[in-house]
Amino acid sequence: MRIKLSKASDIGPLVRAVRKAQKMRQDDTAGAVGVSENFLSKIEHGADKAQWNKLFQVLQGLGIHVVLDLPEEARSYLPKGTEQS
Template structure:
């Protein structure tokens, strides 16, 4: 099932509905996911400012995924740019890792 998400509130509602469909209480779900009950409540209410990493942690634990539909008119260029950026990030992460191995203490 795909649900179009156009606001934090709608995403929060979907997260709450999924948690309830799994038969989980909010406090139990938060503990299982590894976030605070306060954070999960904020997400479920559609809080405007949440931490991306924790949000994806919640989505993953509830079995939800995120897809972004890119219009065909610029999909090819977007994918090329996306791959280039991902490649550069990978190289930068590798360089930082290599530099830390050669650090003088």
């Protein structure tokens, strides 16, 4: 299921949906993923100033893949060995 973000804060509700689907509490997923419960709570509510690595950590922990859709013209400037998908 692929969803395009239109605002930085759009990521929050998606995180929550996936956690709910996992039948987990903020408490455990936070622990399992390695962030504070406070942090996860703020994220789910759309806090958009979080640090990218922490946020990515949460996404990975929940099994959410991040895909970037970039203009075709950029292809030739990509570092070699860049994976598709």
